[in-house]
Amino acid sequence: MKPVSYLIACCATAALGLALSSCGDSAAPETAIGAKPASKSAVHQAAPGTALKLAFITNNSSEFWKIAEKGVQKANAELNINVEMKLPETGKVEQQKKIIEDLVSQGYNGFAISLISPADETRDIDKAGQQLNVITHDSDGPQSKRLAYIGTNNFEAGKVLGEALKKAMPNGGKIAAFVGTLAADNAKQRLEGIKKAIAGSNLSVAVTKEDAKDMTKARTNVEDVINANPDITALVGLWSYNTPSIVAAVVASKKTGLTVAGFDEEDGSLQGIADGVVSFTVVQKPFEFGYRSSKLLFELCTKGEAALPAEPIIDTGVEVVTKDTVADFQKRLADLKK
Structure with a gap:
């Protein structure tokens, strides 16, 4: 749901968006409101030449995620990969859990997920993390063993x-x-x-x-x-x-x-x-959620532990849109959606 739009930088930096930052294994900042994250799962590096199976899971099918999909598509084009969009149409925890279960059983190498209910899905995330790389975006699960969070503080x-x-x-x-x-x-x-x-x-x-x-x-x-x-x-x-x-x-x-x-x-x-x-x-910057999540999943699979960011939280920032700025923002948004 998800955090200003990645859109400003997107225009200023050749449709990519705001600058990237990094994440790793330290205590969570105020994003988690004092919650201390669990230890991370192991990083699963794929064998050279593996055709990677990766997914970007949202928490519903809102219009918001169409911008994130543009970010996923950009990463796919740049890295010659195929990160698939998975949108739980009902927005229910049970449907998202089923998506996780299916990805694990189908041998996926990793996924990024916006958790609908972190407390109810921590066990699912940790179990999946035993077999593939799991990161969160938009809605974090700081008590899980996810490898990183990308999104808004x-x-x-x-x-x-x-x-x-x-x-x-x-x-x-x-x-x-x-x-x-x-x-x-x-x-x-x-x-x-x-x-x-x-x-x-x-x-x-x-x-x-x-x-x-x-x-x-x-x-x-x-x-x-x-x-x-x-x-x-x-x-x-x-x-x-x-x-x-x-x-x-x-x-x-x-x-x-x-x-x-x-x-x-x-x-x-x-x-x-x-x-x-x-x-x-x-x-927020949903484009950046999609782009940076896809890129990190790819790097975790191809570089292993070396791809882990220095901090576990990647804060993508926000912007306040008012009546004075809405016309310019809408133009930038339209440019991003082309």
């Missing part, structure tokens, strides 16, 4: 959103936050980051609503909060599809005076900014 991203809310709402107010599930580390960490940033201010998170990735419920959750909580003055979407759902509900309700904000660059969010319904969105 979601705690820091939450703090960025919280700071932006303080500027947008100098008089304070009550916030309602919407997400698929708070069991996912990225959602939990974003919310914790928001709370950290607004601590000591007149802002507070009063309501949280989960929709289990049900698009109908994502909207009705917002409608219910608007109708039942007249004192709520800010609506925040923690996952990419939540902000467009908020926009639809707010427009239908005709209620004014609400500050709407969220994460990622779905069309509904960007149009909401252009129309003045959304104040801002904090965007």
Whole structure:
């Protein structure tokens, strides 16, 4: 779900995007909110000449992942490999577990995964790591033995959103936050980051609503909060599809005076900014998730231990898109999707 778009650098550096960083075997930074990662699995180096079987697993089929797929495609072209996209259509843990099981049984050499529920999937990740290389992206599993995490430092991203809310709402107010599930580390960490940033201010998170990735419920959750909580003055979407759902509900309700904000660059969010319904969105770099995950999987298989980055967390950064910057951002996004 997933963190600004990799898009700025993508235009500035020949469609690749922001600079790469590295990862390794040290205590996790604030991304994991104090969680200490488990020891890593062994690196599985493939025999020379092996036709590598690699996969990039998302946590749902959101539009967000189409940009990550572009990154995967770029790595495939550069490295002459074939990293396959695996999208659990239902966004359910059981479906993602089945994908993991299938990849292991089919002799894959490695995969990168955005975990739907890290606590429920740690055992699956560790078991898979006994036979192939496993890294995480977007939503980490710091207690697992994954080899690295590539994606947004979601705690820091939450703090960025919280700071932006303080500027947008100098008089304070009550916030309602919407997400698929708070069991996912990225959602939990974003919310914790928001709370950290607004601590000591007149802002507070009063309501949280989960929709289990049900698009109908994502909207009705917002409608219910608007109708039942007249004192709520800010609506925040923690996952990419939540902000467009908020926009639809707010427009239908005709209620004014609400500050709407969220994460990622779905069309509904960007149009909401252009129309003045959304104040801002904090965007990640999904292109970079795909590109850098694919490249690291390839290097782990071909170089072995030498490919392990120096730090276990690769933070890809974020960007705040506002009404002043949305047109330029949309242009860069369109260029990336070509």
